[in-house]
Amino acid sequence: MFRKLTLVSLLHLATSALSSPCVTFDASFNLLAFGLNGKDWNAGTQDSWTSGSAADITATGRPPFDGANTTCYLAQFFNAVYVMNGDASNPSAVYIYDAGAKSWSTQSVTTGTFDPSSFNAILDHDTNVFYALSKGEVFFLDLGSLKVANTTALSWVDVGKSPYPATYEPVMALAQNHIHFLDVPGTPAGDADIFVIHFSFFQPDPQSYPLPDGSAFPATHGQASSFFQESAVQQEFAFIPDDGSNTYVINVETNTTQSLAGPSTKDAKATYAASITALVQLDSTGAVSFLPYAQGDASTNAQAKWTSVANVAAVAPPGSSSSSSNSSASGSNSPSKSSASGVKTGASGSSPTQSAGASQQSGGALSTSSGLTGFAMIVAGMLSVLGMTL
Secondary structure: OOOOOOHHHHHHHHHHHOOOOEEEEOOOOOEEEEEEOOEEEEEEOHHHOOOOOOEEOOOOOOOOOOOOOOEEEEEHHHOEEEEEOOOOOOOOOEEEEEOOOOEEEEEOEEOOOOOOOOOEEEEOOOOOEEEEEEOOEEEEEEOOOOOOOOOOOEEOEEEEEOOOOOOOOOEEEEEOOEEEEEOOOOOOOOEEEEEEHHHOEEOOOOEEOOOOOOOOOOOOOEEEEEEOOOOOOOOEEEEEEOOOOEEEEEEOOOOEEEEEEOOOOOOOOOEEEEOOOEEEEEOOOOOEEEEEOOOOOHHHHHHOOOEEOHHHHHHOOOOOOOOOOOOOOOOOOOOOOOOOOOOOOOOOOOOOOOOOOOOEEOOOOOOHHHHHHHHHHHHHHHHHHHHHHO
16 A cells, blocks of 8 residues: 655655765764765774674754765864755854864854855865865865864955865865865876975975886876874875775875775765775665775785775665765765866965864855755655645
8 A cells, every 4th residue: 555655754865865984083082974865974983884783873953964065074183073065054153063072063154255166175184274265266264173163253264375276176175284186187097186284385296106017096086084093193094086986095204105995886976085094985775884994005905995984874874874965976065076287376465274083075055045946845745646646
């Protein structure tokens, strides 16, 4: 017999369809999955991922996780998680999760000329400052030592023009307090452009990171995530091309690259987070998997395989909540891909230098009007189905 749908169930389906979950870690490297199946989960440390059930940590004050390309960042020094684009109705806000207190607060942010609908960002480990590239312009947002939101709004600050055209779709990674830009127009495969955070300038020449056999990671769009240390700054980051063919780990201390197994799910919309000993993928169906990683042990890494995070799947099965609201097939926030080239110049301006901590991934959000319009269309369609079934 055909089961009638209720208004409540239709609204739940609509909310799930618009969900945009993310994964990150706390300072003890418990894996945190936010916005999966309408809830938030703590999967524990890596030794517990393949069995049991993740713990429900859903708390009041959380973002709705309905923005486009929601991104989460660990502030390691403060055991806090910053969520960008977690709220389609307030895309400029930064939601702060105090992992120790298991509580949320909302930091208001003044955007100025910064466009919260189109940007990619990293969170610098030592200064606890976001650096973002949006439409060819570099901006920063200083989070200070926040683990609970201020009552006073913070502001995005315009650092200056980047060397790149506004159509460049950024691939940004953090290591040694430098931002590494991959897939830069005109830059060879295996090379990265570097922005020096503490001096706020672009190095004039790219840096090469060859593989042991002399080959190079491809010059193509993808996602990047930095591996943490116990306390020091990151020295390595993973780069996963959109085709998921391989996982490349770039070491900025040795200027070398390892080629490891590509993720089992080839998903250009997938997002990634790294701890000290693992790289985690969240794909667009809500499935979470990981690649174990041993820093400094190339032979072990060469044998590593991607494995499901089973305790998250046990409580939030893939498909029950998806990140289908991601705005492009590449999982990027830029409106379009382009191979346009530009003349490289230095960026002007200064950056703050206070101490703090964190991680990275790209971010962005749909405008409030487009988010609400999409939601209204889904609800209207589902209500028509309801009418036909009554």
